[in-house]
Amino acid sequence: MKKELGTFVLLVVLCAIVAAINPRFLTPTNLQNMSRLIGAFGILSLGLGVVIITGGIDLSVGSILALLGVLLSIMLVEWRWPPAFVVVVALAIGAGLGAIHGFLIAYWRIQAFIVTLCGLLFYRGLARFIAQDETKGFGSAKGFEWLHELATGEVWGVPTPFVLLIALSAVMWVVLHRSVYGRYLFAVGRNEEAARYSGIDTRLIIASAYVISGFLAGLAGIIFAFYTNSISPSSHGNFFELYAIAAAVLGGCSLRGGEGSVVGILVGTALLQVLQNLVNLLGIPSSLNFAVMGAVILIGVVADQLLRGRKG
Amino acid sequence: MSVSVRRVEAQRAAREVDVRPEAVPVLQMRGIEKRFGGVHALKGVDLTLQAGQVIALIGENGAGKSTLMKILGGILAPDAGEILIDGKAVVMRSASDAIRYGISFIHQELNVLDNLDVAGNVFLGREPVRGGFLRLLDRKRMQEETEEHLRRLGVGIRSTTPLSELTIAQRQMVEIAKALSLKARILIMDEPTSSLTLQETERLLEVVLELRRQGVAIIYISHRLNEVERIADRVIVLRDGERVGVLERDEITHERMVRMMVGRELENYYQHPRVKIEPGYFVVKDLRTARYPRERVSFEIGKGEILGLAGLVGAGRTDVAEAIFGIGAAQDGVRVRLAGEEIAIRSPRDAIRHGIYLVPEDRRRTGLILEATIRENVTLPAVERYARAGLIALARERHSATEICRRLNVKAPSVETWVSALSGGNQQKVVLAKWLALEPRVLIFDEPTRGIDVGAKAEIYELMRQLAESGVAILMISSEMEEILNVSDRVAVMHEGRLMGVLGRDECCEEAIMRLAVGQAN
Numbered sequence: 001m002k003k004e005l006g007t008f009v010l011l012v013v014l015c016a017i018v019a020a021i022n023p024r025f026l027t028p029t030n031l032q033n034m035s036r037l038i039g040a041f042g043i044l045s046l047g048l049g050v051v052i053i054t055g056g057i058d059l060s061v062g063s064i065l066a067l068l069g070v071l072l073s074i075m076l077v078e079w080r081w082p083p084a085f086v087v088v089v090a091l092a093i094g095a096g097l098g099a100i101h102g103f104l105i106a107y108w109r110i111q112a113f114i115v116t117l118c119g120l121l122f123y124r125g126l127a128r129f130i131a132q133d134e135t136k137g138f139g140s141a142k143g144f145e146w147l148h149e150l151a152t153g154e155v156w157g158v159p160t161p162f163v164l165l166i167a168l169s170a171v172m173w174v175v176l177h178r179s180v181y182g183r184y185l186f187a188v189g190r191n192e193e194a195a196r197y198s199g200i201d202t203r204l205i206i207a208s209a210y211v212i213s214g215f216l217a218g219l220a221g222i223i224f225a226f227y228t229n230s231i232s233p234s235s236h237g238n239f240f241e242l243y244a245i246a247a248a249v250l251g252g253c254s255l256r257g258g259e260g261s262v263v264g265i266l267v268g269t270a271l272l273q274v275l276q277n278l279v280n281l282l283g284i285p286s287s288l289n290f291a292v293m294g295a296v297i298l299i300g301v302v303a304d305q306l307l308r309g310r311k312g
Numbered sequence: 313m314s315v316s317v318r319r320v321e322a323q324r325a326a327r328e329v330d331v332r333p334e335a336v337p338v339l340q341m342r343g344i345e346k347r348f349g350g351v352h353a354l355k356g357v358d359l360t361l362q363a364g365q366v367i368a369l370i371g372e373n374g375a376g377k378s379t380l381m382k383i384l385g386g387i388l389a390p391d392a393g394e395i396l397i398d399g400k401a402v403v404m405r406s407a408s409d410a411i412r413y414g415i416s417f418i419h420q421e422l423n424v425l426d427n428l429d430v431a432g433n434v435f436l437g438r439e440p441v442r443g444g445f446l447r448l449l450d451r452k453r454m455q456e457e458t459e460e461h462l463r464r465l466g467v468g469i470r471s472t473t474p475l476s477e478l479t480i481a482q483r484q485m486v487e488i489a490k491a492l493s494l495k496a497r498i499l500i501m502d503e504p505t506s507s508l509t510l511q512e513t514e515r516l517l518e519v520v521l522e523l524r525r526q527g528v529a530i531i532y533i534s535h536r537l538n539e540v541e542r543i544a545d546r547v548i549v550l551r552d553g554e555r556v557g558v559l560e561r562d563e564i565t566h567e568r569m570v571r572m573m574v575g576r577e578l579e580n581y582y583q584h585p586r587v588k589i590e591p592g593y594f595v596v597k598d599l600r601t602a603r604y605p606r607e608r609v610s611f612e613i614g615k616g617e618i619l620g621l622a623g624l625v626g627a628g629r630t631d632v633a634e635a636i637f638g639i640g641a642a643q644d645g646v647r648v649r650l651a652g653e654e655i656a657i658r659s660p661r662d663a664i665r666h667g668i669y670l671v672p673e674d675r676r677r678t679g680l681i682l683e684a685t686i687r688e689n690v691t692l693p694a695v696e697r698y699a700r701a702g703l704i705a706l707a708r709e710r711h712s713a714t715e716i717c718r719r720l721n722v723k724a725p726s727v728e729t730w731v732s733a734l735s736g737g738n739q740q741k742v743v744l745a746k747w748l749a750l751e752p753r754v755l756i757f758d759e760p761t762r763g764i765d766v767g768a769k770a771e772i773y774e775l776m777r778q779l780a781e782s783g784v785a786i787l788m789i790s791s792e793m794e795e796i797l798n799v800s801d802r803v804a805v806m807h808e809g810r811l812m813g814v815l816g817r818d819e820c821c822e823e824a825i826m827r828l829a830v831g832q833a834n
Contacts, residue, residue, distance in 0.1 A: 174703065178703050178704055178706075179699070179702045179703050179704065180695045180696050180699045180702050180703075180704060181702065183688065183692075183695050183704065184695075186684070186688075187681055187684070187688070187692055190681045190682075190683050190684055191677070191680070191681040191682070191683075193677055193678045194677070194678050194679060194680055194681050194692075195681070195692070196639075196660060196678075197637075197639075197660060197670065197672055197678045197679065198660070198664075198692040198693040198746065199659075199660045199661045199663075199664035199693045200661075200692070200693075201659075201661065258681075258683065258684075
């Protein structure tokens with residue numbers, strides 16, 4: 001809880017600084033844009049959080065976004081499949097790829113880093129091959145405007161992705177912090193052996209985390225595809241797995257497993273987006289974007305370590 | 313076995329001669345005080361150590377032994393008091409300061425690197441170099457010096473053997489060799505025999521006495537009073553941070569030590585079962601483990617019976633226990649008969665479903681989730697009991713965990729305390745609490761009192777006895793002869809994967825067990 005609090009304080013301070021220097025930060029348009037991105041990235045981060053809590057990692061989600069973006073365009077525009085069916089297919093592909101990862105990691109005992117790194121390379125290559133390296137889009141979105149709305153629309157002025165994220169977070173909060181399944185996730189992450197000796201089917205639990213991550217990547221994939229509205233297969237979703245990991249870690253997830261919370265992941269995601277926004281609003285050269293993000297994350301983690309060291 | 317016992321006894325007799333109390337003590341600790349927040353961990357403790365003397369430091373967990381030794385090892389600074397080496401006051405700010413004064417600490421959990429060889433470990437961090445600025449490792453010198461120290465210890469390990477190929481006992485010898493190469497004059501050994509077999513323990517005690525003969529001063533921390541009785545020149549007893557007693561050589565007896573440690577008398581001798589044992593309750597037939605797939609192990613435990621399982625470390629006892637619990641059986645699981653019903657066990661889930669539970673040997677690795685609360689640990693095998701539609705009712709869970717912890721007398725501020733903050737004895741009670749909440753039918757204990765202090769030990773024995781009387785069949789693996797003899801109704805003995813025999817109460821004595829354990833059939 002304390003770690004989330006630290007990140008939250010950092011978030012508030014950053015917001016205050018940016019708002020003080022550039023009041024445009026608080027304009028409805030800016031807040032809307034930012035919360036839309038928080039929504040989309042947050043969904044991805046939640047999935048990563050679940051995987052990280054079990055002590056694993058999922059590097060493949062960015063490439064899954066690209067693959068799904070390309071496939072969505074083809075299914076909707078070229079094959080003219082019914083949009084609702086396409087949504088189901090996209091989510092199923094996400095969950096299915098996650099299931100494959102989970103199976104290899106939990107049952108065949110291949111390291112998560114390796115499995116999902118291969119996924120990262122494979123799906124990116126597959127996306128580029130299927131699209132023949134051409135940018136794919138959705139044209140005027142005729143017949144599936146509602147899908148477009150999912151990414152770009154608003155509910156009472158709040159961007160739909162953000163609303164979705166809040167709803168999902170509520171569900172995930174209950175699942176992670178109140179359910180038997182959540183208890184098992186944390187138990188497996190903290191000490192897989194002890195969990196197994198307590199009769200928990202640890203392999204199933206671990207595999208399921210990747211299914212969740214894949215499924216949420218599928219959902220985020222749909223949102224990102226319609227948000228950008230044009231999918232360039234070589235760059236769509238690039239580095240997004242790293243944003244998601246950074247958000248989860250900033251929010252208190254430990255890469256050793258067994259630690260993390262939904263609230264923390266949300267705060268971490270928001271922090272990253274505020275940082276992006278800060279670069280734009282403060283007139284920092286956008287080429288410095290990554291440098292700013294890296295520096296702030298590092299400072300946050302080092303500060304956390306120092307504070308902890310003083311306690312111990 | 314008995315030969316080496318005699319040898320140790322002979323050495324002990326011979327050394328009475330060379331204690332020279334008039335010499336300047338190599339170490340004096342005077343009035344050592346230490347507080348951690350509100351806890352007064354050490355209250356003016358004194359300790360004097362002569363060269364060539366073995367002092368045993370005993371006391372229950374939390375009595376202050378480790379704190380005192382950490383101060384001597386330079387890891388903690390005392391709040392008050394002074395430390396004199398060779399009569400001169402010294403201040404130690406770090407472990408490397410302590411090493412410079414000739415103090416070496418052999419920790420319970422060994423500090424060796426698996427991926428280096430013996431010489432590499434002995435010289436870790438101070439490798440001799442050659443080749444000028446290239447600073448190449450002088451492997452030849454490392455090996456020669458290491459071999460010399462190993463010879464001095466009388467152990468047949470090569471300096472080029474990778475540590476990963478050594479047993480725990482051999483790794484310990486490597487640590488001792490390292491201490492010798494650091495020119496240690498004061499050697500602190502913390503529970504050195506807790507994971508050694510009986511034979512290895514004998515060997516270690518001989519080494520301790522040999523070092524003593526060579527003039528090394530030794531502080532020996534142990535819960536095993538038999539060892540203390542045999543090797544200590546003087547025993548210092550700590551209780552609640554205070555030095556409550558000192559026993560000189562001729563005063564050291566088992567009973568006196570126990571009485572001083574706990575401040576009360578303990579009766580932990582065998583009690584005949586107060587209920588009738590029903591034989592044939594739990595039957596294991598032709599069990600084959602992955603480690604010894606050629607051996608078939610068969611035995612039975614009566615309802616209400618405690619069957620001890622003795623043997624040397626590596627005899628395959630843990631493998632049998634885990635196989636019954638659904639881990640590491642040869643081929644496709646295990647078949648057992650419980651109360652007349654045939655049961656197939658392929659995973660811990662299967663075992664748990666039928667009320668067969670394991671209190672594992674390594675509680676920190678497999679018994680507990682250390683970085684979680686007592687509540688979460690206790691309810692882990694059956695959280696769904698406290699859940700409706702998959703959601704946990706926290707209040708009910710907490711209530712139930714509190715209840716069982718009170719029954720087992722777990723000492724902790726609340727069930728929300730992290731298990732990592734508990735003493736070994738209380739951690740073991742938490743492992744037990746996990747299973748007691750689930751009405752056990754068969755309970756397997758693997759080294760139930762390893763690293764646990766005397767008071768908690770007695771409580772755990774009493775609990776086992778109560779459980780047996782309530783109709784549980786208990787299998788208890790133990791490497792402590794005392795424990796096997798005091799607790800078991802019958803004793804099964806294993807040797808290299810084979811069950812050598814089962815001894816009834818009247819025929820089981822130390823000698824009979826040892827004969828079977830080393831592979832001599834009756």
